[in-house]
Amino acid sequence: MPTPPASSRVTLTDIAAACGLSRATVSLVLRGSPLVSPRTRARVEAEIQRQGYVYHRGAANLRRKASNTVALVINDLSNPFFAEFAAGVDETLAEAGHVTLLGSTGESVERQQTVLASLLEHAPAGLILSPAEGSDADRLRTLLRPGLPVLVFNRELEGRDARNGWDYLGLDNVRGARLATEHLLALGHRRIAFFGGHRDSSSCAQRRRGYHEALADAGIVPEPHWLVESAPTRLEAAGQTGALFLRDPAPTAAVCYNDAVALGLVAGLARRGRRAGEDFAVTGFDDIPEAAASFPPLTTVSVDPRARGHEAATMILQRLDAPAGAPFAHVSPARLLCRASSDVRPADLSPPRATP
Amino acid sequence: MPTPPASSRVTLTDIAAACGLSRATVSLVLRGSPLVSPRTRARVEAEIQRQGYVYHRGAANLRRKASNTVALVINDLSNPFFAEFAAGVDETLAEAGHVTLLGSTGESVERQQTVLASLLEHAPAGLILSPAEGSDADRLRTLLRPGLPVLVFNRELEGRDARNGWDYLGLDNVRGARLATEHLLALGHRRIAFFGGHRDSSSCAQRRRGYHEALADAGIVPEPHWLVESAPTRLEAAGQTGALFLRDPAPTAAVCYNDAVALGLVAGLARRGRRAGEDFAVTGFDDIPEAAASFPPLTTVSVDPRARGHEAATMILQRLDAPAGAPFAHVSPARLLCRASSDVRPADLSPPRATP
DNA sequence: CTGAAAGCGCTTACAG
DNA sequence: CTGAAAGCGCTTACAG
Numbered sequence: 213m214p215t216p217p218a219s220s221r222v223t224l225t226d227i228a229a230a231c232g233l234s235r236a237t238v239s240l241v242l243r244g245s246p247l248v249s250p251r252t253r254a255r256v257e258a259e260i261q262r263q264g265y266v267y268h269r270g271a272a273n274l275r276r277k278a279s280n281t282v283a284l285v286i287n288d289l290s291n292p293f294f295a296e297f298a299a300g301v302d303e304t305l306a307e308a309g310h311v312t313l314l315g316s317t318g319e320s321v322e323r324q325q326t327v328l329a330s331l332l333e334h335a336p337a338g339l340i341l342s343p344a345e346g347s348d349a350d351r352l353r354t355l356l357r358p359g360l361p362v363l364v365f366n367r368e369l370e371g372r373d374a375r376n377g378w379d380y381l382g383l384d385n386v387r388g389a390r391l392a393t394e395h396l397l398a399l400g401h402r403r404i405a406f407f408g409g410h411r412d413s414s415s416c417a418q419r420r421r422g423y424h425e426a427l428a429d430a431g432i433v434p435e436p437h438w439l440v441e442s443a444p445t446r447l448e449a450a451g452q453t454g455a456l457f458l459r460d461p462a463p464t465a466a467v468c469y470n471d472a473v474a475l476g477l478v479a480g481l482a483r484r485g486r487r488a489g490e491d492f493a494v495t496g497f498d499d500i501p502e503a504a505a506s507f508p509p510l511t512t513v514s515v516d517p518r519a520r521g522h523e524a525a526t527m528i529l530q531r532l533d534a535p536a537g538a539p540f541a542h543v544s545p546a547r548l549l550c551r552a553s554s555d556v557r558p559a560d561l562s563p564p565r566a567t568p
Numbered sequence: 569m570p571t572p573p574a575s576s577r578v579t580l581t582d583i584a585a586a587c588g589l590s591r592a593t594v595s596l597v598l599r600g601s602p603l604v605s606p607r608t609r610a611r612v613e614a615e616i617q618r619q620g621y622v623y624h625r626g627a628a629n630l631r632r633k634a635s636n637t638v639a640l641v642i643n644d645l646s647n648p649f650f651a652e653f654a655a656g657v658d659e660t661l662a663e664a665g666h667v668t669l670l671g672s673t674g675e676s677v678e679r680q681q682t683v684l685a686s687l688l689e690h691a692p693a694g695l696i697l698s699p700a701e702g703s704d705a706d707r708l709r710t711l712l713r714p715g716l717p718v719l720v721f722n723r724e725l726e727g728r729d730a731r732n733g734w735d736y737l738g739l740d741n742v743r744g745a746r747l748a749t750e751h752l753l754a755l756g757h758r759r760i761a762f763f764g765g766h767r768d769s770s771s772c773a774q775r776r777r778g779y780h781e782a783l784a785d786a787g788i789v790p791e792p793h794w795l796v797e798s799a800p801t802r803l804e805a806a807g808q809t810g811a812l813f814l815r816d817p818a819p820t821a822a823v824c825y826n827d828a829v830a831l832g833l834v835a836g837l838a839r840r841g842r843r844a845g846e847d848f849a850v851t852g853f854d855d856i857p858e859a860a861a862s863f864p865p866l867t868t869v870s871v872d873p874r875a876r877g878h879e880a881a882t883m884i885l886q887r888l889d890a891p892a893g894a895p896f897a898h899v900s901p902a903r904l905l906c907r908a909s910s911d912v913r914p915a916d917l918s919p920p921r922a923t924p
Numbered sequence: 925c926t927g928a929a930a931g932c933g934c935t936t937a938c939a940g
Numbered sequence: 941c942t943g944a945a946a947g948c949g950c951t952t953a954c955a956g
Contacts, residue, residue, distance in 0.1 A: 233927090236927060237926055240925095240926090247926090248925070249925065252926090271932090275932045
């Protein structure tokens with residue numbers, strides 16, 4: 213018996229023919245319609261099994277003018293924050309029977325346009341977009357068909373009418389940084405640095421705002437040298453550690469832009485003979501998995517990116533069911549997790565050991 | 569002027585009608601055919617711009633029996649190794665104009681079947697699969713149409729005829745662990761532990777094999793208590809640190825299953841008053857970003873998951889061009905990166921400080 | 925409960 | 941270089 217040519221796909225027509233039924237009936241079986249008798253259904257299902265038939269969702273979607281696909285565009289998966297977010301999105305979408313079309317921008321507005329254009333040709337039912345830094349609402353709008361459900365995540369868009377009827381899910385960066393700063397103030401710290409991040413990034417600007425607000429409430433005006441910038445990576449942050457100690461009196465604590473920067477600072481302190489949580493207080497932001505496992509464990513602000521992914525997917529799925537309706541903007545609360553890295557009062561600071 | 573109903577999609581027919589051309593001609597323009605005169609092309613392109621036409625790749629794919637989509641199925645994006653791999657795959661696919669369909673299994677064979685079935689209904693041109701632990705080649709084959717280009721990554725499949733004509737891209741776990749062990753041997757260590765990982769995981773088994781081979785070549789038979797298992801996470805590994813020191817003489821060095829475990833061990837040692845790279849030698853595996861930035865920097869085996877992602881995408885793209893041909897199996901070499909965490913000879917071990 | 929016909933948006937020969 | 945016709949694999953009214 214010659215094997216059938218691998219090229220010829222088994223279609224619904226083949227199943228119908230083998231069962232002596234019309235294609236319409238088989239189609240009803242495929243979609244679980246109650247109009248079909250159990251006996252017919254069983255026959256069709258057996259035949260599907262026998263011939264190894266695979267539903268062609270693209271054809272169905274074309275005919276129905278529908279789609280079970282959602283496009284997810286993020287900065288880059290090598291950032292654990294986005295990786296966790298993407299994992300959460302994909303998990304929830306998959307549970308609902310949807311498929312994730314993945315795109316990444318590498319924080320480039322140009323690549324974002326290209327990647328979006330390519331994804332949109334697949335006619336996704338919705339879009340979850342974590343915009344690249346500097347994204348412009350007007351340029352994006354030219355790509356997106358009116359009526360496409362869009363959820364903007366994590367970063368507000370620039371440009372007039374930036375909200376544009378799109379849904380928004382953000383993180384409470386201001387309040388998160390404020391909580392961290394207030395925690396250090398409550399321990400008695402007065403000279404508190406804001407360490408790491410680039411001032412022009414919107415999330416850094418928001419976190420700095422929270423820091424400034426908390427200090428202002430305590431009647432403290434930060435010295436310029438308490439504000440240290442660095443790329444948001446461990447290595448760069450470790451290298452900037454010295455900038456905190458250029459002038460006397462030096463800060464006794466630092467609110468860090470994120471966990472990567474905070475861990476870099478902890479390493480940088482170690483190299484200078486200082487121990488976080490013993491002679492300097494450190495807080496992070498993000499609660500990446502390493503935060504709890506590092507030594508000392510890192511006090512940080514939890515934003516739970518995986519949960520945010522679930523949230524984002526749920527929001528877009530709702531919107532698919534009800535395309536109309538006022539856009540919602542939700543800002544997820546940030547929670548402070550107190551751990552050992554900040555567990556020191558200025559009065560108890562042990563004197564730093566001499567730098568080797 | 570009333571706005572046109574948002575529901576009615578602009579199609580190629582609309583463009584053709586507006587230009588007074590046939591649909592075939594417009595189609596040629598869309599695909600950049602040289603058969604069309606420059607004037608006609610310009611007119612069509614202007615009209616496309618004007619009406620905001622978006623190519624419907626699903627319809628085109630249906631007609632052409634082709635696809636520019638590749639399915640990527642991995643364990644979970646919250647593992648940085650897979651996140652980097654996925655980033656590499658997506659990057660290379662996007663450059664080639666393909667779109668990534670993402671699926672994750674959470675290391676569950678059942679979810680893998682479901683997720684694959686859902687992705688395959690979208691008729692991807694190819695599949696990159698990092699199989700869940702315990703995946704069976706026969707069960708997978710029932711889902712995959714014969715002739716679908718498949719690249720298996722990272723883990724060999726179980727079951728008879730497991731290769732099954734599919735391409736394979738693996739990591740040289742055996743040689744990587746051997747390199748790390750030989751490095752410690754060359755420094756003079758004789759009591760070397762293998763720390764972390766679950767024995768039944770295939771990558772752990774392979775890394776243990778390399779460790780055993782290197783010891784055997786040096787005429788060393790490992791003591792049972794040198795082999796310590798743990799979940800492949802920092803926290804679990806830190807908790808298992810004590811197991812290394814239950815018996816005298818204790819090991820002076822450890823080859824760790826991966827970087828997460830190695831960093832956990834470094835933290836665990838610190839809690840016991842021991843410093844990696846000063847009174848104990850530690851090596852990791854994976855070269856995650858933190859490895860270079862931790863304190864001390866971690867000696868590790870580099871497998872460069874992002875580069876492996878590029879490689880995997882390139883392999884599958886080649887296979888799309890040339891579906892036939894013998895399957896290839898490529899094992900990427902592992903490289904040892906020597907850093908401070910292993911930079912100590914047994915003769916120079918400083919005596920451990922007393923446990924607090 | 926089942927079937928014949930039309931059509932989703934595109935491309936593919938084939939003729940001119 | 942351009943156009944009329946058929947068809948990719950499915951679903952949707954509409955009849956029966």
